[in-house]
Amino acid sequence: MPVFPLSCAVQHYAWGKMGSNSEVARLLASSDPQARISEDKPYAELWMGSHPRGDAKILDNRISQKTLGQWISENQDCLGSKVKDTFNGKLPFLFKVLSVETALSIQAHPNKELAEKLHLQAPQHYPDANHKPEMAIALTSFQGLCGFRPVEEIVTFLTKVPELRFLIGDNATAQLKGSTSSDSQVAASALQSCFSHLMKSEKNVVVEQLSLLVKRISQQAAAGNNMEDICGELLLQLHQQYPGDIGCFAIYFLNLLTLKPGEAMFLEANVPHAYLKGDCVECMACSDNTVRAGLTPKFIDVPTLCEMLSYIPSKDRLFLPTRSQEDPYLSVYDPPVPDFTVMKMEVPGSITEYKVLAVDSASILLVVQGRVTASSPTAQTPIPLQRGGVLFIGANESVSLKLTVPEDLLLFRACCLL
Numbered sequence: 001m002p003v004f005p006l007s008c009a010v011q012h013y014a015w016g017k018m019g020s021n022s023e024v025a026r027l028l029a030s031s032d033p034q035a036r037i038s039e040d041k042p043y044a045e046l047w048m049g050s051h052p053r054g055d056a057k058i059l060d061n062r063i064s065q066k067t068l069g070q071w072i073s074e075n076q077d078c079l080g081s082k083v084k085d086t087f088n089g090k091l092p093f094l095f096k097v098l099s100v101e102t103a104l105s106i107q108a109h110p111n112k113e114l115a116e117k118l119h120l121q122a123p124q125h126y127p128d129a130n131h132k133p134e135m136a137i138a139l140t141s142f143q144g145l146c147g148f149r150p151v152e153e154i155v156t157f158l159t160k161v162p163e164l165r166f167l168i169g170d171n172a173t174a175q176l177k178g179s180t181s182s183d184s185q186v187a188a189s190a191l192q193s194c195f196s197h198l199m200k201s202e203k204n205v206v207v208e209q210l211s212l213l214v215k216r217i218s219q220q221a222a223a224g225n226n227m228e229d230i231c232g233e234l235l236l237q238l239h240q241q242y243p244g245d246i247g248c249f250a251i252y253f254l255n256l257l258t259l260k261p262g263e264a265m266f267l268e269a270n271v272p273h274a275y276l277k278g279d280c281v282e283c284m285a286c287s288d289n290t291v292r293a294g295l296t297p298k299f300i301d302v303p304t305l306c307e308m309l310s311y312i313p314s315k316d317r318l319f320l321p322t323r324s325q326e327d328p329y330l331s332v333y334d335p336p337v338p339d340f341t342v343m344k345m346e347v348p349g350s351i352t353e354y355k356v357l358a359v360d361s362a363s364i365l366l367v368v369q370g371r372v373t374a375s376s377p378t379a380q381t382p383i384p385l386q387r388g389g390v391l392f393i394g395a396n397e398s399v400s401l402k403l404t405v406p407e408d409l410l411l412f413r414a415c416c417l418l
Contacts, residue, residue, distance in 0.1 A: 002078045002394025003376040005383055006068060006364070007032070009047045009054030015102045016044025022099035023139055023279035027368070031388030048095040048364045048390050048414070051286060056390070062380075068392060072362070080361040080395030082418040086338065093340035095364050095414035096282045097139070102241045104275045105296030106145070106250050107305075109133065111269035114308055115289050125299050127288045133337045134284035135266045135319065137344065137412070138259035139368065142278030145254035146265050148313045151180050151187050154194070157252040160230050163209040163216075164252055167201045168194050188311040195253055196306040199246060199293055207244040214239050231256065234276075238295065247274070247294025255317050262344065266319040266335045270310040281366065283414045285339035327357060334417065341417045347401075347409035354409065356399040363415035365391040365399075370409035372401040 010028060019025055019039035024046045028035050037043070047054035050069035057067055065071040068091075072078065076089040083092065109132035110118055118126035136142065148154075158165050158173050165173055172194045179190035217232040227233070231251050238248045254272055257265060259280070267273050274295060292298055293305040321344065324330035329351075333342040347354045349370070356365070367389040374383040374391055376399045384404070385391060393399055393413075403409065 002075070002392075003374070003379045003383070003397050003399060004063060004392055005059040005385065006048065006056040006390045006392055007059050008056045008390055010043055011045040011047065011054065012042050013044035014042060015100060015104055016042030017099040017101040017279075018042055021101075024097050024099045027097060027388035029388070030386060031390070042101065043099060045099075046097040048097075048366060049093065049286070050091045051094050056392075058392075075394075078362050078394035080359075080416070083361050083395070083416045086418060087416075090286070091362060092286060092338075092416050093414055094284055094286050095366070095412075096284070097279070097366070098136070098275065098282050099279045100142075100275050100277050103238055103247075103277070103295045105290075105292040105298065106247045106254075106272060106274045106294040107290045107292045108270050108272050108309055109267070109287070110289055110291060110308060114269075115287070118289065118291075118304070125301065130285060130287035130289065131269050132285050132287035132289050133266070133268050133335065133339065134282055135264055135333060135335055135340075135342060136259070136275065136280040136282045137264040137333060137342060138261050139279040139281060140261060142259040142280045143276040144257050144259070144265060145251065145272070145274045145276065146257055146267065146317045147255050147271050147273070148191060148195075148253060148311060149255050150313045150315050151176060151191065154191070154253055154313075155180065157230065161213065161252060163213040164198070164249055166209055167206065167249065168197045172197045184312070187313065191311045191313065192306070192309070195309070195311070198249055198253070199302045199306055201246065203244075206246050206249075210239060210244055210248055238276075242295045245294055247296070250274070250294060255315065257317055259318075262331075264319040264321065264333055265317055268310075268335075268337070270308050272305075272309055281342070281368075281412045283340045283342050285337065324357075329354070330357065338418055339416065340414055343413040343415070345409065345411040345413070347403075347411070349403065349406040349408045352403055354401045354403070356393070356401060356413070358396050358398045359415050359417065360395050361415040361417060362395055363393045363413050365393060365411060365413045368410040368412060370407050370411075371404045372409065373404055375400050375402070
C-alpha cells in the first residue's frame, strides 16, 4: 500500500505566528477535527517527512509501521530505484509549511564539503555532514532577505546611514565605493571586507550606533518624514524584535524580497538569508546545518559565516517555476540541486477528477485548498483529503483525485527528480 495519509509534526518555535493566526495551525485544525489550537502558543512549522525530530505518523491502521521513517526503511523500493541508490535508502528532502511572525536568524547553509568539515570540528553545533539548499514558495505575502544587494545600492546606504559607515570604517567603505567600476572579483573582495568589518564589530559599539540610528529614524518618522529610503520601518521592527542585534544592520547589505503567493526564492549553499514575515511552503535537503550571525539568541559563528558566504551581488532573486507541457494545471519549481523538486497544482473547481503525474520518486502531497478523495490501484479504499491533508505517494504510483466539492484546488507536492 504505497499511498497513505500522514499526520505531521508541528514545531512551536518562538518566532512562529500565534494560534489561529498561523497558517500551520489553520491547516492542522482543518485536517484534524480533534486538534485543539492554543491561541497563546506559536505554530511555526509543519514538518512533512521522515526527519527523526519530526517523523510523520502513518494514518492507516492496516500498516504495521507507525511512522514514515520506519516504513521507508523497511520498504526502500518505494523511494524509486535512482533515489534509493543515490540517497542510501533515505528520503532526501524535508517538506514544510512555515508561519513566520518575527524574523529568523541571518544565516547561510554550508555546501557538502564545508558541512563535512564543520560536522567533524563541532558536531554539537553542526549535527550532520550534509548540505542544506532550500526553497521557499509564498502562501501569503512573504518577506525575506536573500543574497547580497548590488554594490551601488550598498554604497548608497553607506552614504545615507552614517551609523553603518561608522561600524564599517572609512577604509572598507572607500574600498567598496572604488570597486563599483572594477571586475567582479575586486567587488566581491571589497564586499567581503565591508560585511566582515560590520559583523565583527564590538557589541557595545553596535548597540550604541544602533540606538543612534533608531532614535534618528523614530524622530524623523514622528515628524512625518518618509524613511523608506533607508528601510526605516523594517529597521525599527527588527530592532524591536532583537534589540541591539548586529543583524539589524544586515538589511543594508541583503536584498529585501516580498514574494506574492506562488512566488519563490531558492537559497543555494553559502547565500546569506533571513525569513522576516509571512507563510510559505519550504522544501530542503535533509540537514540541520545552519551557520548563524545575527537576529538570534542561538549559537553565532561569525568567522565561519564571513569566510563561507558567496559575495556575488545580484538583484534578481526570484526563482521562477516552469509550466508543465503535459499538465495545464501544473507548475514545477526545479532547483539546480538533485535533492528535491516542488510541484504546484492549481486545479479549477469545474474539473471533476484530476490525475496526479506518476514520477519515479517517493513524494509528499499537501492540500492547501479544496476537498478531494484520493484513489490509487494499490490503495484498498479511497482516501478523503481536505485542506491541511497530507498524502505519501510511493514511486511510480498513479493517484487520481476526485473533487468532492466544486471549489478550486491548490496542492503542493515535493519529490526528487533525478
